[in-house]
Amino acid sequence: xxxxxxxxxxxxxxxxxxxxxxxxxxxxxxxxxxxxxxxxxxxxxxxxxxxxxxxxxxxxxxxxxxxxxxxxxxxxxxxxxxxxxxxxxxxxxxxxxxxxxxxxxxxxxxxxxxxxxxxxxxxxxxxxxxxxxxxxxxxxxxxxxxxxxxxxxxxxxxxxxxxxxxxxxxxxxxxxxxxxxxxxxxxxxxxxxxxxxxxxxxxxxxxxxxxxxxxxxxxxxxxxxxxxxxxxxxxxxxxxxxxxxxxxxxxxxxxxxxxxxxxxxxxxxxxxxxxxxxxxxxxxxxxxxxxxxxxxxxxxxxxxxxxxxxxx
Numbered sequence: 001x002x003x004x005x006x007x008x009x010x011x012x013x014x015x016x017x018x019x020x021x022x023x024x025x026x027x028x029x030x031x032x033x034x035x036x037x038x039x040x041x042x043x044x045x046x047x048x049x050x051x052x053x054x055x056x057x058x059x060x061x062x063x064x065x066x067x068x069x070x071x072x073x074x075x076x077x078x079x080x081x082x083x084x085x086x087x088x089x090x091x092x093x094x095x096x097x098x099x100x101x102x103x104x105x106x107x108x109x110x111x112x113x114x115x116x117x118x119x120x121x122x123x124x125x126x127x128x129x130x131x132x133x134x135x136x137x138x139x140x141x142x143x144x145x146x147x148x149x150x151x152x153x154x155x156x157x158x159x160x161x162x163x164x165x166x167x168x169x170x171x172x173x174x175x176x177x178x179x180x181x182x183x184x185x186x187x188x189x190x191x192x193x194x195x196x197x198x199x200x201x202x203x204x205x206x207x208x209x210x211x212x213x214x215x216x217x218x219x220x221x222x223x224x225x226x227x228x229x230x231x232x233x234x235x236x237x238x239x240x241x242x243x244x245x246x247x248x249x250x251x252x253x254x255x256x257x258x259x260x261x262x263x264x265x266x267x268x269x270x271x272x273x274x275x276x277x278x279x280x281x282x283x284x285x286x287x288x289x290x291x292x293x294x295x296x297x298x299x300x301x302x303x304x305x306x307x308x309x310x311x312x
Contacts, residue, residue: 027055027067028243028251028267028284030197030215031231035073035083037195037217038171039102040117040160043081048074051288058271058279065091079106081115098123104160112163123152123175152176158195166200193219207235227251239265248273249282263288 027033033053035041050072057065067089075081083102090096100121107114126149158171175191199213211231218224229243229251239255249272255265269282 026217026225027053028227028249028269028282029053029253029265029286030227031199031211031213031229032263032265032286032288033069033071034169034197035102036069036071036085036087036100038117038158038160038169038197039083039119039156040104040115040158040169040171041081042073042083042102042104042117043075043079043106044104044113044115044160044162045073045290046075048072048291049288050291051286053284053286055282055284057269057282058275059281059283060279063091064279065089075106079108080104081106081117093127095126096123100154112161115160115162117158117160117171119156119173121154123154125150125152164201165203166198168198169196171195191219193217209233236260241267255286261290263290 030037033051051070053067053069053071055065055067057067067087069085069087071083071085073081073083081102081104083104084100085102086097086099088095088097098121100119102117102119104115104117107116152175154173154175156171156173158169160167160169162168171194173191173193173195194217196216197214199211202210202212204210209232211233213229213231215227216224225245225248227243227245229241231239231241231253233239237257239253239257241251241253243251243253245251249269251267251269253265253267255263257263263286265286267284269284270276271279271281
């Protein structure tokens with residue numbers, strides 16, 4: 001690996017440690033896994049679901065970021081949602097392990113549903129400089145193979161309005177103040193993140209639907225990430241999509257439902273930033289399984305009919 005590539009990798013990953021180390025991992029297939037950004041989404045589907053999610057970012061970089069997450073999602077008595085997730089992500093200098101629990105309560109109205117949710121969790125953050133080769137051997141920041149580990153608790157909440165045609169949601173995550181690694185970041189700090197999401201489902205025919213969607217993720221004193229996209233579904237079996245993140249990447253995706261219970265979705269990020277000269281893009285994969293597929297999608301209560309969403 002040449003010196004220029006080494007410099008870019010080190011600078012990029014050090015910046016990510018300082019700015020993004022406590023953030024929940026970012027995914028291109030966010031619309032298939034929104035519960036992990038907004039706890040109010042838990043229970044919005046009629047069926048129980050278990051989901052595996054993997055992302056390999058910037059393929060071609062040595063020690064490039066990788067993230068794995070497993071989550072479960074279920075509803076109880078039609079108006080209570082429960083969820084949980086465990087995730088692990090790593091890059092050249094950091095390794096993060098996290099776990100979250102989600103709870104939501106759904107208010108069912110004639111034409112739409114509104115849910116309110118909360119989550120709590122813990123993040124184990126580890127910083128390791130042994131993989132870095134500093135220009136100055138006396139640099140106290142990254143010499144000596146510093147390994148520091150911290151446990152960082154977090155809480156969050158969100159709101160979600162939805163029906164079979166559209167969704168609109170907002171949420172936040174707050175990482176409680178903690179003393180970061182001595183010699184790396186001596187400040188006592190906290191991190192606050194917010195997320196906005198929305199989508200509208202165009203039923204173009206009995207077999208074909210097109211979902212227009214947008215997603216925004218923000219953090220104090222950091223750039224806001226925005227993505228817009230389209231997702232198509234044919235005969236509730238074949239899926240495809242395209243998305244765009246300004247100054248970052250174009251995302252293409254495809255997927256298939258097998259036996260109406262198993263969903264497999266793959267996406268590829270075509271990098272449009274200056275990093276495109278040093279990597280071959282990012283890959284992402286979701287595999288999920290729905291239990292109780294025979295459970296009715298409609299619920300009747302006091303002569304009113306409600307429907308759980310089916311677009312995700």
